[in-house]
Amino acid sequence: MLRAQGFSARCVSRQNRQLVTQAVASKGFGTKPKVAPKPKKDQPAPEPCPCDSGKAYKNCCETVHRGEAVAYTPEATLRARFSAYVKGDADYLVSTTHPDYHMNHYQVPNPGGAPERLREDVAGACNKFAFTGLRIVGTEQGVNDFEGYVSFEYLSRKRSAPGAPVTEEEVRDMAAWSRTAERCRFLRTTNGVWQFVDYQTATFDSSKLGGQEQQ
Template sequence: MDCYCGSSKQYSDCCEKVHKNIAEAKTAEQLMRSRYSAFVLANGDYLMKSHHSTTRPVKEKKAIVKWAKSVEWIKLEVLETTRGTLHDTEGTVTFKAYFYEKGKVDVIHEKSKFVKENNCWTYLGLSQ
């Protein structure tokens, strides 16, 4: 099965590896793609684990999972990546995530900030 993140790899060779072991995300973009796939799969545990400890929305986990299940995910477009390589400690990824909600197409257009925590990439939040 093709990976949800649009990488043209199989899910088992792409985001599933990161879902099973977050250290498999070698770049900020890989982590961002794995988070998109986790939204498609409504994998709340992974969404919390991949979120930086200082900004992790633990109290919102159930609502996030409920929303992720309520929409139909269409595709992910990665527009730009700044730093976020194997040797960096921070980076940004700008993306568009398309989905159907209540009969119409909507899009999340975000520039996300990623930082390493315990030597693993994590999502910090929106980049300023």
């Protein structure tokens, strides 16, 4: 993850995202909504991070997007990429996509040989889909310290029109939201940056879904 398909460029509003999380939780999807830090008196509540860490966006993935912090693990990179799709941060998504993805996905002869097509796919997916409800199912080390896997699930739905915000009515229309489960592979570069290489759709044991914590 994140692949260049199925993610939203704009953040579903805080109220909408909370409504979605609460609605799906009532149907057995995910854990109880995490609560963002409480604001100081007479100050608006900080925007929760789209990665559902429970932190404010400004203190979480935004610092990674701005280059003020580094995602030092595959999971942290996955979370930051998820938030980047929500925020429409194509630069971060392109920079954290491994050059080999270009060859595997676009069948080009050279690593990193299709940056324009990658950026175009990201923008198209962001405009077409709304996305929320990230849940990390598990992480695994690969064959060495430079490879790692993240298994996760999320909710998505098609927008009523390209780039259109999700309305409260659409948030409550649970039949329109689809759950997708994936397992993504990451490789670490020599400068310590983790990059998304490829993915596969996944089927997880039911004990790891629906609010059940992984043992």
